[in-house]
Each structure stands twice: as structure tokens, then as C-alpha cells.
Amino acid sequence: MAASLDGLVVLDLTRLLPGPYCTMLLADMGCEVIKIEQPGTGDYARTLIPIIFEAFNRNKKSISLNLKHPEGKDLFVKLIAQSDIVIESFRPGVMARLGLGYKELQKVNNRLIYCVISGYGQDGAYAKRSGHDINYLGVSGLLSLSGSADGPPSPGVAMPIADLSAGMFAVIGILAVLHMRHKTGEGQFIDVSMTDGLLSWMGTYLPEHGHIEVSKRTKMRRPGNGVYRTKDDKFITVGAVEDIFWNKLLATLQLSDQFSGQEYDSSTKRIEHAESLNNAIQEKILTRTAHEWLEIFNNQDIPCGPVNFLDDLESDPYVVSRELIVEVNTPSWGPLKEVRFPLKFSKATTEIKNPAPALGEHNQEILQRIGLSSGDIRELKRRGIV
């Protein structure tokens, strides 16, 4: 069986997280992703977050190439002529100043799809600003929905949401214009802003704002929808929002009589009594272990589940049954636990075939394609161009 994107060549100039997550997904789906790295240093993630670098750069190749050197530029342009996609995440204008902007590269390869991932997009008020995940969360409004229900905004989840969602939006953009290219024969330029991606998610709030009352407070305090502590000092989740689930939950917890009044007969009304309802639920849930409650709730088809910590994931029955964690043999770290590509295709593979490449590991293989001999490559290396 083949992979869905077999045969597509991606030149990857990105570093750290958002771009490499995008190209990891592309590589898992079969693209030949060639990291183009600065000779000597390479992707900063190699030293900054070496284990995450290893996991996020599996299935990729690496060449070292100095894009500031005229000969390095020439080689890059020759590679562009043979590639489908190029992805970069420099601040706007950097590639153009190197003479390698979309305008120039398009002339070399009109089928090229040029994708750039940035914090604030290629135009607009903040285009030239530096930024990190936390800043994009703030501008997008997502941070105002974070923290505790009644507290000030604070990063409520230790996960680089802006980075990862942007990597995914980049994949979406690339694949959409790839489809269009089948018809037009032409590539195009894709401007991915991490902040704009988060704004798209804010579409779950913005339209309602000004029409009905919306706040993180009400969304976070829905009774029967949350995290509860159990007798054995573990945590479980319950997601009993709809009346059918709510009524089952109350019955199971023997709380139906206590909360049978009209003031509790819709999920909207229940939010007004969130504290007393959630306290009563929590008190009951403290009387049994997590294991016991999950068995009871599952038998009743009440949405529930464990709160898995990092230690729990590898042996979690769900994670095991879906074969989500794959042990990859890596040169630097030995067997490393990585997460497989998250979709299952019926007629396409998404394997982890190779660990992350060493810096410049594929110089020979890739540069020979554009006509260089081993001797040429040795000489370029001596001169610091590769």
C-alpha cells in the first residue's frame, strides 16, 4: 500500500515547532520532506528541545545549505525547480531580501506551492513583530477564555495551541491548492498566520457576542460537565450536558430527588445553580474510586473517562487499542515513544519509517539529483556552503 502523498517533494526551511509539525504530518502521509538547514547550527530545535526535535522530524531528510551564499542560493533554486512545495517561517520579507521570495521562485517553477507560517501574517498591523504562542493567544482573544472560571486570564493549558493549529492550517492550505494545481497547473502563495487560525476558533464565540451572553464563566461551570476528584485521589471527567445524560447522572448518583425542581430542568437553567450542583456531584463522586465510577457511568452510557497523566498514557486501554504510541529507534535517544499520525486511511499508509535526520545527512542523495558529484559536495563543504 502507498502513502497518500507519495512522490511530492517538500523543501522545509522551518524551525522549532509550527513548521516542523506541518511537515511531520506531510512526511507521515508520504511527502519527501527535505529540511534545508544552516550549515553548522541547523534547526535550533536540535539543541533547544532535542527530543521533541527528534520526534517532530521523523520521516524527513536533511541537507545543510547556506542560503546567504550565492552558490548556496543557486543550489536552492535548482532544488526548487524539482520540488512541489516550499515552507518557511522567517519574518516577512526575509526570503525576498535573499532574492528567494515567491516572485523569484515562481519564475523558476510555476507549479511551486509556497507556504509561509508566521505569527501575524505577511501583511497587516503586526507583520513585522516578533512573537510567541502566548502573544498570539492574547491577540486572538483565546487567552481571555483561559484560566479559572472566575479568575484573570492565564495560560490555562500547557500546550502550544497556536503553533500546532497553525501547523495544521498550513497542511490544509497546501493540500487545498495542491488539488487546485491538478486543474490549473499552477502553484500559489499561502499566507498562514498563527493568530488568524486562533481567530477562526473564536468563531465559536464572536457571532454570539452582542446577541446573547457568552463568557468563559458559563462555559466552564456547566454542571455535570467537568473534572471530579474520586475517593482514590484520582480524577475523572463527566460530560453530562444534555438532559438525557444529566438525568441519568443524577439518578446514578441518587441526586434526582434533591434536584427535581423546575429550576434544574434545562442545561441553561442549571448553569445558574452551577456551584451547588457541582458541589453535590463532587461530594458523591468522592465516595468511590475512579475505576468504580467509570464502570458505573459507562454501564449507564453517561459520557465519562479517566484523566490520564503522562505516566498513564502508555498503558491506557484506549491508547493501546488504537496503537497510538509507537516506539521509534533513534540514534541519540534509543527507543523513543512517539505518537503515530492521527488519522487512519483505509487505502494509504502513514508509517514512521525513519528517525529524524542528522544535520546534512542527505547532502549526497539530494545534491546529486541536481547534478553535483561527491567531489563537488566535498568542496562545497570545505567552503562552508553545505
Add this chain to the structure above:
Amino acid sequence: MAASLDGLVVLDLTRLLPGPYCTMLLADMGCEVIKIEQPGTGDYARTLIPIIFEAFNRNKKSISLNLKHPEGKDLFVKLIAQSDIVIESFRPGVMARLGLGYKELQKVNNRLIYCVISGYGQDGAYAKRSGHDINYLGVSGLLSLSGSADGPPSPGVAMPIADLSAGMFAVIGILAVLHMRHKTGEGQFIDVSMTDGLLSWMGTYLPEHGHIEVSKRTKMRRPGNGVYRTKDDKFITVGAVEDIFWNKLLATLQLSDQFSGQEYDSSTKRIEHAESLNNAIQEKILTRTAHEWLEIFNNQDIPCGPVNFLDDLESDPYVVSRELIVEVNTPSWGPLKEVRFPLKFSKATTEIKNPAPALGEHNQEILQRIGLSSGDIRELKRRGIV
């Protein structure tokens, strides 16, 4: 200019959020998305979250069709023969029991791409369980990284992350196998699990776990990377992780002397002094307004930004400059503020052309394509089939 996915026909059986977000992205990119809804009730979101329904179903068409009725099934199968993609989010096995599973539909249309979005996937230990966003967050491990740095897990952000990321993964899967179809001529089945998508994000933690110490505590408490309150009781974000930004931040806040020791000279070391460092930064930031600090920090190229609340978004200079919020005229709510498609393509449109459809609004248009007359449709309506 055309849209990237013009000409592709999508039959959308999904409801509520994850599926409709997927098909909203597809519709914004030009797919003809036809919602297939139960006569009378339709997508529950129409009554449960009517404004969000409106926003997330823009650019789509709607037909009413009773899939439990033999004649309804026949009509559905005729539509399948003319479609590229079908998306559903029922519990596993529901479509097969209706005689409309992938196996059957594939015989009608071998090019069909069949995508199903579920909480726990089509196979595996939890396949038959009901669930909500909070439960998927718990199983995936993401919830254990939520809450405050030192507190128990709690939903740290009032955003349905599992739903939205799953919608995006579904788009990725569909577009990837669409590319493959250009070569093989065949569609395929795509199994999207909301939990598996979140697990993919846990790939930023899992590989490190067991090799180095990783916890939400250290990630949430990085000094100089967080939310700070200002003199005018607003909040700003600062993202000064790297030494170059950190040193600029300290200098700007006149804290360089106080924290010049070796114990502060790397971001790893600084985490050990997170509390005192963040307190000192917070104290300084309380001495000026948000506007003043953002101007000062931006002049120094220190990553920073406002913390926008829902009220702020519409007039935020960034949001305005990127034209992220679009006023859409809707029949039920008048002008509604929606968020545009988050990517910018150089040669493809992503417009909002139409508000959400009324239930069955496109019965005539769509059913005539499969040979029905107006009289036929009237008769089917009388009999409750459409």
C-alpha cells in the same frame, strides 16, 4: 478568481460542531457542501446553539431527507453517485445498519471519499462509548496539562479544542486522499478520532517523558513568558523566553542588576526561580498602562501583545488590518460577526457568499439533479421523506 476546491460535492451528515467546522472550512474553500438533515428537526445545533449554527453553516446548502425510509435511502444513494465526499459523525456502525456504510456506498461510487468523525474512532476499546470534548481531553492526557501550574487538572480554556482540531484533521485527511484519488481514481475510508488528534499534540510531551523532567508546572511558569496585569487593570502578554529577549526585557524593566547572577543565565535555570522573577516582572509592569508597555516593548522588539477580550476584538488594529471579522447578513439574526477563512491564498478565493441554509432550503435544486420533478418532491414532502 476561483476557489481552490470548486466543483467538489460534499454530502454532510454531521451535526453540532466538529463535522460542521470541517465542512465550513471545505465550503469556504469552494466545495459545494450539502447538509443532509432529518426532516422536521435537522441539525440539533439549529435549536441548541442557533447563532453558532448560523456561522458554522455559512456557504452550505441543506436538504431534508429521512435516511431511515427506504425511499430516502434510495435518494441518498443517488446523491452519493454524484458526490466526491461524504462526512458523518454517528456512533460507529449506525450507517452500516442503515445499509449505507462505506462498503455499500463504495459499490455505488468507487471514487467516494468517506470520512467519519467520532470521539474514539471506529475500532478500539472505547469505540461504542458516548463522549464530549471534556472526556476526549481527559483520555488524551491534555487535561492533565490544564488548570493552574500547581493545581489539579481542570478545563483551563473554554474552547472546544477536541472538536475544532478534529474538524481540521478531517479536512487534512480528506484533502490528502483527494490528492491520492487523482492518481488511483479511487476514494477511501477515513477514520478521524477526536482523541487521536489530541494525542498527536501530546507528541510535544510524550517523547520527553521518561528521559527528561517535563510537567505543566515548568511550562506554565517560565519567567518572562506569560500574562501580566498593568496599571490600568488590563493584561498584556510577554514572550521573552530566549536569552536575547529576556535580557532586553530585564534591561527595559531596570531589573538587569537585580538578576545578573549565574543562576539566571539560561532559560532552564530561570525556571527554578520562576516565582521571584515573575513577581519582580509583575511588580514593574504594574507601574504603567498596557498601552505604554506595549509601545515600549514593541520598540525593543520584545515579543508582547494585548490580551483581547471579546469586546476588544472588533476594533483591535491587528484584527482590523487582516480583515478577520466579516459582517454577514443573516435571515434570523440580521448582521452577524463571523470570522473569515483563516488562510490567504494568492490565487484562490475563500469568500462568505451565503448565510446558513434553512432546513431543506435546497431540496428543489439538489433533488432535481437526481431526476425528481417538483411534483415528486411535493409528494415526498407530504409523506415525510424529505
